[in-house]
Amino acid sequence: MENQCTTLLHSAFIVTQDAQRRIIEDGGIAVKQGRIAAIGAWQEMRHWQAQEVLELGNMLIMPGLINAHTHATMTFLRGFADDLPLMEWLTGHIFPVEARLKPEVVRVASLLGFAEMLRTGTTACVDMYLFESAVLQAAVQAGIRCQGGEGLFAFPSAACPHWQQGLEQTRALAEKYKGNERISVAVTPHSVYTTNDALLIAARDMAAELDLPLHIHLAETTEETAQSLSQHGLRPIAYAESLGLLSPRTIAAHLVDSTEEEHSLLAQRGVTAVHNPSSNMKLASGIAPLPQMLAHAMPLALGSDGPTSNNRMNMFTEMHHAALLHKGHSGNAAALPAQSVLDMATHGGARALQQHPLLGMLAVDAPADLIALDLNEPNMQPLYSPVSHLVYAATGMEVRLSMVAGEVLYRDGLFSRFDYPALLQEVAAVRHWVLKKQA
Numbered sequence: 165m166e167n168q169c170t171t172l173l174h175s176a177f178i179v180t181q182d183a184q185r186r187i188i189e190d191g192g193i194a195v196k197q198g199r200i201a202a203i204g205a206w207q208e209m210r211h212w213q214a215q216e217v218l219e220l221g222n223m224l225i226m227p228g229l230i231n232a233h234t235h236a237t238m239t240f241l242r243g244f245a246d247d248l249p250l251m252e253w254l255t256g257h258i259f260p261v262e263a264r265l266k267p268e269v270v271r272v273a274s275l276l277g278f279a280e281m282l283r284t285g286t287t288a289c290v291d292m293y294l295f296e297s298a299v300l301q302a303a304v305q306a307g308i309r310c311q312g313g314e315g316l317f318a319f320p321s322a323a324c325p326h327w328q329q330g331l332e333q334t335r336a337l338a339e340k341y342k343g344n345e346r347i348s349v350a351v352t353p354h355s356v357y358t359t360n361d362a363l364l365i366a367a368r369d370m371a372a373e374l375d376l377p378l379h380i381h382l383a384e385t386t387e388e389t390a391q392s393l394s395q396h397g398l399r400p401i402a403y404a405e406s407l408g409l410l411s412p413r414t415i416a417a418h419l420v421d422s423t424e425e426e427h428s429l430l431a432q433r434g435v436t437a438v439h440n441p442s443s444n445m446k447l448a449s450g451i452a453p454l455p456q457m458l459a460h461a462m463p464l465a466l467g468s469d470g471p472t473s474n475n476r477m478n479m480f481t482e483m484h485h486a487a488l489l490h491k492g493h494s495g496n497a498a499a500l501p502a503q504s505v506l507d508m509a510t511h512g513g514a515r516a517l518q519q520h521p522l523l524g525m526l527a528v529d530a531p532a533d534l535i536a537l538d539l540n541e542p543n544m545q546p547l548y549s550p551v552s553h554l555v556y557a558a559t560g561m562e563v564r565l566s567m568v569a570g571e572v573l574y575r576d577g578l579f580s581r582f583d584y585p586a587l588l589q590e591v592a593a594v595r596h597w598v599l600k601k602q603a
């Protein structure tokens with residue numbers, strides 16, 4: 165039957181993020197086989213016959229947010245080492261614990277990360293870490309949409325004695341998840357300062373051969389620039405360009421120490437830039453020149469980075485920080501307006517994810533990846549502009565429902581795919597393991 169669907173949602177507002185940025189008051193969405201079959205005013209939607217009707221009342225439905233740069237596993241070191249600059253934090257505190265890492269810790273910590281994401285309205289993420297097969301195992305369990313990649317380093321990691329094995333694992337993961345609706349794989353050299361020419365060239369070639377995204381940390385700090393200049397005689401972005409790393413498949417996280425000339429090059433190459441405002445502030449890495457990047461029409465996305473350098477994985481926090489940081493820094497209250505920030509967290513994230521062209525918006529045929537926020541919360545009242553509230557007022561704790569491909573994964577405090585109290589016990593065991601190893 166034409167007007168039969170699996171789920172029919174009804175709410176006070178729908179922020180579609182479609183091409184016209186339509187906002188529908190008293191709207192409905194019909195979901196069929198994981199996709200949006202119809203969307204519109206409730207009076208046009210009420211004739212749909214559904215197996216399940218979700219009467220959400222005074223809620224706002226919007227596309228699920230997309231975290232375009234994260235390391236979900238790093239929940240296990242949340243609050244373990246704070247108030248340090250990037251290089252000291254990474255080499256003095258994070259790398260030594262990571263050197264002892266094992267897949268079971270990765271699986272538990274990633275599942276905790278995915279719980280945090282679904283709880284705060286993130287339905288998809290772009291991840292890079294060690295033992296990524298265990299991260300993706302947790303993503304499958306949580307039901308979240310995820311692009312993952314095994315972090316490649318020039319030096320041995322806990323997961324791989326040599327980066328060539330990391331590349332072989334990437335190939336195996338790509339094979340395993342080929343055609344998967346929610347899980348995809350990227351080639352992920354960690355950064356230019358932790359790799360070498362041979363590794364980066366091999367990563368570039370594999371991404372091209374298997375048609376995979378290439379996700380890398382790039383131009384994160386002035387220290388990285390100084391190191392690149394002394395080793396290669398080139399700034400990090402120019403060095404990446406010299407190796408042919410910059411293309412539309414490339415996802416470049418941070419770009420804090422970047423120039424206008426480099427923005428123009430990145431825009432020309434079609435690279436997706438991921439801004440990580442909380443991480444850049446916490447590690448004192450600097451302030452990425454976002455208003456200039458916007459002016460160059462670069463594809464821009466938003467990420468939390470790992471929860472050790474944030475310490476949240478909450479895209480409402482990132483939207484809030486991005487919108488405020490660049491106003492304060494530029495002295496221009498019109499810098500990075502709310503709609504641009506929301507576009508970064510939806511459309512930009514979808515571009516980084518490279519899974520489905522209609523992700524990041526609520527439109528016919530788009531995957532039914534959506535969230536619902538409770539507008540009766542005090543910080544959401546009164547309501548004049550839904551987009552303003554999403555960027556400036558919401559915290560993520562208003563989220564009551566998170567859905568991926570038409571499946572409810574979180575609703576009113578309950579995760580549908582896993583036992584959260586049992587996960588908390590596993591997290592406690594991981595904490596014990598970290599502390600015991602430290603002693």
Ligand SMILES: [Zn+2]
Pocket residue numbers: 233234235381417469470
């Ligand atoms: Zn990162």
